[in-house]
Amino acid sequence: MTIAFIGAGNMAGSLIRGLKTSGTPAGHIVAADPAQAQLNALANLGIKTTTDNAVAVDTADIVVLAIKPQITGSVLQQLPPLKRHQLVISIVAGIDMRSLQDWLPNEQPIVRCMPNTPALLGAGITGLFANSSVNDAQRQEAQDILNGVGSSVWVAEETQLDAVTAVSGSGPAYYFLLMESMVASARALGLDADTSRKLVAETARGAALMACEPDADPATLRRNVTSPGGTTEAALNVMQEQGLPTTVENALKAAKDRAEALALEFGSDA
Ligand SMILES: NC(=O)c1ccc[n+]([C@@H]2O[C@H](COP(=O)([O-])OP(=O)(O)OC[C@H]3O[C@@H](n4cnc5c(N)ncnc54)[C@H](OP(=O)(O)O)[C@@H]3O)[C@@H](O)[C@H]2O)c1
Structure with missing residues (x-):
């Protein structure tokens, strides 16, 4: 199982540390960021790094989007088409499922998440919502990744993620x-x-x-x-x-x- 992070900022760093703590080998994690300085900050974790998003996603089973909302559309549209089995996990605040689906190939399995800042200390709580292309194993994988920085709850309707944002996000x-x-x-x-x-x-x-x-x-x-x-x-x-x-x-x-x-x-x- 290979996990690629697009964006190597604060949240990606915390999620990667959580994955390592729960036993994911560093060699199974790759982080992409155009800023070499951000990648250098993660170098001590022993993971693979690249400044090329396309290289990071190429062999990944899971692609975690940990970038700012403003650039999400352009970053996704510049990626080579993802394969059907690749699970996308988005922690990007404010980008809804319809937009993610518009920017990704049809029927891409996507889990949209709303974590909160205490995740940076491993004490976060995350709301998760899956589209209908996500299978049970992928739901579990998404939950395991987010549980590495705290705990999580699933919501059945995407509109409930806005309520999660209002309660635990903010x-x-x-x-x-x-x-x-x-x-x-x-x-x-x-x-x-x-x-x-x-x-x-x-x-x-x-x-x-x-x-x-x-x-x-x-x-x-x-x-x-x-x-x-x-x-x-x-x-x-x-x-x-x-x-x-x-x-x-x-x-x-x-x-x-x-x-x-x-x-x-x-x-x-x-
Ligand atoms: N921090 C939180 O508590 C929190 C809570 C809930 C949700 N979120 C969401 O999580 C996401 C990440 O937040 P964060 O706090 O980790 O932000 P961050 O520290 O700014 O990380 C974003 C990273 O993406 C990099 N980046 C910029 N352009 C890129 C590109 N084209 N391809 C790949 N990477 C690129 C940025 O590099 P540069 O710095 O060089 O631009 C930065 O290293 C955001 O959407 C945020 O809304 C964060």
Whole structure:
């Protein structure tokens, strides 16, 4: 099984490290990028590299697209026609399945993915959607590659990938904003910057670990730590009264709408 990466940037580097950790031999991985400096950064992983995308895909069983949305159409149209058995995995944000199919040969098996930034630390979560040409073995291969940088969920409809984008794709930034606000508030309450940052980040880590336990339910976790008349209840009452749930709902809707609009901006109809 040979895996070719088109684009050797941050996400490709993380996916390649994940593959190696899970046992894929370096000799079975090739990365293509016009920037030799990007390829040099991956040289210590022992993989094959090339500045020619066509060379990378020639003998590949799987082709992973890890390039920017703006250039995806031209890169795919310049590739030699892929063979029917070659699975294409796209992690390109905002390029929909119809555009990928327009730019690739008919009935090419394609898995479209939406990973998120914590994948760079092996702690990502990815939404995956397969077209009807993808067989069961290829679904498993795509899932295995993305699970190398965290975990994954399949969606049955492509429109659900826009919801995944709104929840987990953009989600890390929502938590960063909350943490930023908490750090500022901690400082206003008299704590120094380092202490504030550490308290906030470690609290986020601890809460996330509890929420990631099997069968954990955020509402139950919240109730369990909220004593009547206590400090947590005082804070949560302010958040509820000042409309935090409605703000979150509107924010995620805005992100989903923007994901739909971006697909039109960079897609094959643009
Ligand atoms: N990073 C994330 O957290 C994240 C999350 C979800 C989705 N994504 C998606 O993943 C994709 C890659 O993101 P990234 O963060 O890895 O970006 P990146 O670090 O900029 O990597 C893209 C790489 O593609 C190279 N490239 C440019 N033109 C090329 C060509 N014609 N052929 C082959 N390679 C070419 C770029 O080289 P130059 O730098 O020289 O242009 C760069 O090394 C994007 O579509 C992004 O939307 C990323």
